[in-house]
Amino acid sequence: MTSLLEIRDLHKRYGTVEVLKGVDCSMRQGEVISIIGSSGSGKTTMLRCINMLEEFQGGTIAIDGQEIGYETADGVRRRKPEREIARQRALTGMAFQQFNLFPHMTAAANVMLGLVKVKKMSRDEARALAEKWLDRVGLLSRKDHYPGQLSGGQQQRVAIARAIAMNPKLMLFDEVTSALDPELVNEVLQVIKALAEDGMSMLIVTHEMRFAYEVSSRVIFMNQGRIGEEGNPREMFLKPKTERLAEFLKTSAFN
Amino acid sequence: MTYSLNFAAVWRSFDLLLQGLALSLGLAVVAILAGCVIGLITAFGLVSKSVLLRKPAGLYVTIIRNTPILVLVLFSYFALPELGVRLGKIESFVLTLAIYSGAYLAEVFRGGLIAVPPGQREAGLAIGLTEMQIRTSIIIPLMLRNVLPSLGSTMISLFKDTSLAAAIAVPELTFEARKINVETFRVIETWIVASCLYVATCSLLAALMRAVERRLAVPR
Numbered sequence: 219m220t221s222l223l224e225i226r227d228l229h230k231r232y233g234t235v236e237v238l239k240g241v242d243c244s245m246r247q248g249e250v251i252s253i254i255g256s257s258g259s260g261k262t263t264m265l266r267c268i269n270m271l272e273e274f275q276g277g278t279i280a281i282d283g284q285e286i287g288y289e290t291a292d293g294v295r296r297r298k299p300e301r302e303i304a305r306q307r308a309l310t311g312m313a314f315q316q317f318n319l320f321p322h323m324t325a326a327a328n329v330m331l332g333l334v335k336v337k338k339m340s341r342d343e344a345r346a347l348a349e350k351w352l353d354r355v356g357l358l359s360r361k362d363h364y365p366g367q368l369s370g371g372q373q374q375r376v377a378i379a380r381a382i383a384m385n386p387k388l389m390l391f392d393e394v395t396s397a398l399d400p401e402l403v404n405e406v407l408q409v410i411k412a413l414a415e416d417g418m419s420m421l422i423v424t425h426e427m428r429f430a431y432e433v434s435s436r437v438i439f440m441n442q443g444r445i446g447e448e449g450n451p452r453e454m455f456l457k458p459k460t461e462r463l464a465e466f467l468k469t470s471a472f473n
Numbered sequence: 474m475t476y477s478l479n480f481a482a483v484w485r486s487f488d489l490l491l492q493g494l495a496l497s498l499g500l501a502v503v504a505i506l507a508g509c510v511i512g513l514i515t516a517f518g519l520v521s522k523s524v525l526l527r528k529p530a531g532l533y534v535t536i537i538r539n540t541p542i543l544v545l546v547l548f549s550y551f552a553l554p555e556l557g558v559r560l561g562k563i564e565s566f567v568l569t570l571a572i573y574s575g576a577y578l579a580e581v582f583r584g585g586l587i588a589v590p591p592g593q594r595e596a597g598l599a600i601g602l603t604e605m606q607i608r609t610s611i612i613i614p615l616m617l618r619n620v621l622p623s624l625g626s627t628m629i630s631l632f633k634d635t636s637l638a639a640a641i642a643v644p645e646l647t648f649e650a651r652k653i654n655v656e657t658f659r660v661i662e663t664w665i666v667a668s669c670l671y672v673a674t675c676s677l678l679a680a681l682m683r684a685v686e687r688r689l690a691v692p693r
Contacts, residue, residue, distance in 0.1 A: 269598075271599070304603045307598055307601045308600065308601030314592060316590075318592035318593060318595060318596035320611055321615070322615060331610060332600035335602055335606050364693065367692055
C-alpha cells in the first residue's frame, strides 16, 4: 500500500540559509499529524513545500505516489509546468494563520470560487456544495456575509470550509488559531476535531499543545530544520525522549 | 475702459461648443480605455519578479511620464510622419493620450497591486487556481477597489488633457472656444462658458466615480 504523503530528504534554502535540512516523513490515509516546534524550526515551511507555496531545492514530496512540483529527467531536476502544479495544489487544502478570505466576496462566494474555476462545477452545484460545507462549520446563516462582517473565528471556519469543499486528499493547517482572540480559538478547534473524526487526513502546524495531544494520531517535533522527535502524542508529551523536546514542552506550557 | 458682458454671440455658437465637448469626451473615453489596458499590463510588468518585464515597463513609464504631454502630442503629429507613420489628427491625438494615460495609470495600478496582501494570492494558489485566474478573480478586483479614489482624479486630469488637442487643430472644446473667441471677440464670455463646460463635465465624472466607489465598497 502506498502512503498518502511521502516526504524524502526535503531540503529548503532561503538564499544561503538552510531552513529544512533533510526531512523525511511518511503519512497514511486518515492520519492526523501535529507538527510542533519553536518558531523558526521549519514547521510552516515544510507545510508550504507540500503545496508548492515554497520552492524546495532538494528531496521529493509525493502525494498518492504523485511527485509534487518537480520532475527529474536525464538527471536534471525541473519545476513542473504551472498548470500541472496548480492541479497538484488542489490535491491538498490549506488553512492559513491569517485566514486569507477574499474580502470582496461573500462567505458562500469564497467557497464557490475554486469549485467553479478549478472543479468546473456549475454555479448551482457549487452553491449547493458551498452551503453544505458552510453548514458543517456552523455558518450557513452567514453565507451572504462578507469576511469583514465576520469574527476572526467565523472567518477561519469559512476558510476551512473553502479548503475542504475542494475535496482534498490532505488538509494542511498552518497555525490556524494563532491570530485569534483566545475566546475564539475553541470554535475553530472543534471544527478541525470534527473533520478528524470524519477520517480526514490532516497535517496540523500548531502551538495549541493540548489540542495536538487530544486530536493527533502522531506528533512531529521539528527542531532546527530537522525532525527532532516523533511518536504518538502520549509518549511525546508525557515521556519526551530528547532534551530538546522536554525543554520545548516546558516553555510551551503543556501540563 | 469698461467691458460689458454680452453672452449673445457665445450662445449663438453654443452648438459648436457642445460638439467640441462631445469630441473631447469621445477622445478621452477611447484614449483612457486603451490607457487602462496599457496601464494594467504595464503595472503587472512593474511588479513582476522578472527583470525582462520590469525593466521595459519602468522605461516606458519613465520616458512618457517625464515628457510634457504637449511635446508628445506635437511629436506624434509632426515628427512621426517624418518617420513614416502617418496618422490623422484625431488618431494621432488618441494614440498619444492613450500612451500617456497608460504610463500614469500604470503607476496608479501599481500602487493598488502592492497593497493587495500576498496571502490573497497564496489562498488562490492553495485552492488550485492558476496565476491568471488569481489575477482576474482576486487581484484585479481588489486592486481596483484600492485605486478608485486616485483613479477618479487621474481620469479627470486626463480628460482635461484633451484640451491640448487644440494645438494640432482637433476640433474639440478648447479649439472651438478659441475659434469663437477669434470670430466674436467676446473673450471673457467665451472662456467663461468653455470653463463652465469643463467644470460641469469633470464634476459629473467625479460624481460617477464616487458612485462606482460606493457600489464596489466591500461591506464590513
